[in-house]
Amino acid sequence: ILKVLLQDGPGFSARKALDEMNLKVTNELVRQVMFKFVVSVDSVNRERYPRLAYKFFVWAGQQDGYRHNTSMYNLVMKVFAECGEVKAMWRLLEEMTEIGLPVSARTFHILICTCGQAGLRRRLVERFIKSSSFNYRPFRSSFNAILHTLLTIKQYSLIEWVHQKMVTEGHTPDVLTYNVVMRAKYLLGKLDQFHRLLDEMGKNGLTPDLHTYNLLLHVLGKGDKPLAALNLLNYMSDVGCVPSVLHFTNLIDGLSRAGNLEACRYFFDEMVKKGCEPDAVCYTVMITGYVAAAEFEEAQKLFDDMLVRGKLPNVYTYNSMIRGLCIVVCRLRNAG
Structure with a gap:
């Protein structure tokens, strides 16, 4: 379909070609075509793509047994957004209102x-x-x-x-x-x-819900208030809002940013004791904290433990480890 639309111009009618294809227009078909427009926008075609996308959009909306819904309007609006066609987006919004479609x-x-x-x-x-x-x-x-x-x-x-x-x-x-x-x-x-x-x-x-507590723990961590954070964790358990790995990770991240690695290690160990399995993100936060403090040996121990526990390192984990190795190499060179 996109190949047909790209041929549109003097001597070739994309609309006529689409009619001859005898397509069954569905939401999925429209979605696929619009997605192809979105992912292939570049500096060369950004002026032409909005017109072609809208031409297909109008043609599809005129086919028997099919009517655009809000999601389809959002898709063509996304094409316009990628191409910087702000006025056209507002016109689409007006069109949605005129035909009685809800906006989301x-x-x-x-x-x-x-x-x-x-x-x-x-x-x-x-x-x-x-x-x-x-x-x-x-x-x-x-x-x-x-x-x-x-x-x-x-x-x-x-x-x-x-x-x-x-x-x-x-x-x-x-x-x-x-x-x-x-x-x-x-x-x-x-x-x-x-x-x-x-x-x-x-x-x-x-x-407060889980998200409220998550935010509070991070704030307490970054403010370097481990005792207050511990009290909050205990309170959460008392009221039936059991802390998850996400809560511990956000607390550890805050404490790490505050430079309190001792507290980070304490809460990491407490998390494990409570049967809360640290994930790759939690390990990465711990490793990043140790690397930032130039304690690469501790970071290496955590990285090894992560692998033993079957947690797959992500790109941020590797970035931190590489940064740590660079620090070690620089130290060795300076010492030599």
């Missing part, structure tokens, strides 16, 4: 990633908040769907603005809301506001 969190994600200016992003957020056709499931509200998307693309300041707008308009935050906003505050370095939100969450009768 994925639609918002694709559009927000192309909005370079803060003012344009805010306009888009306001539009989606007010949209009656915004299908924000599985999230509880449109605000949560938007906040979650903004977190994935690291728009932390915009998260603050959306949260403030949410509160101003009288909407009640839930645990997910607090988790997202607290993470944004932490990443912006606003720890005082982070702790105020945590207190507010408790006052509103909301119980």
Whole structure:
């Protein structure tokens, strides 16, 4: 199909050629064609591809027994995004609204990633908040769907603005809301506001979930507060929220960044004692910490233990080990 579309031009009608192929148009067929456009966009074809993709999209939508849904619109919108066709993306959004198709969190994600200016992003957020056709499931509200998307693309300041707008308009935050906003505050370095939100969450009768504890453990670790972290781990167990390897890993990562390798080792061993098997990511965090502290022998021991336990090293593990070996070689040269 893509080969046919690429021949489109004077003397050749891609639309007529598609008709003659007698294709059975389905969502899967449209998905495959759009995916091929997305993965093959380059500097040479980025001006032509949007037109060809949309030509196929329109042709497919006119075939008997087939109608585009929101996911299909998202796909052609993704082609436009890859080619920098921002105005065309907004026209597609208008078209979806006109024909009564719901827009989704994925639609918002694709559009927000192309909005370079803060003012344009805010306009888009306001539009989606007010949209009656915004299908924000599985999230509880449109605000949560938007906040979650903004977190994935690291728009932390915009998260603050959306949260403030949410509160101003009288909407009640839930645990997910607090988790997202607290993470944004932490990443912006606003720890005082982070702790105020945590207190507010408790006052509103909301119980922290696994994601809340995960964030708290990392914050305590990076703040070099191993005793407070230990108390929190014990509290989690007492309330039936058993710490997982992810919780220990985030704590160890924070402590490693704080330079407290003794505490890292303690919690690593505690994790194993509690029957929580460290995974490749956890080993890598430990190895990276020892390499950063120029303790390559300890890093090597962990790497060997990782292999014995059948954990497959990833690219980050190897990068850390190579960095450690380079440090050792430099030391030997300097000593010689």
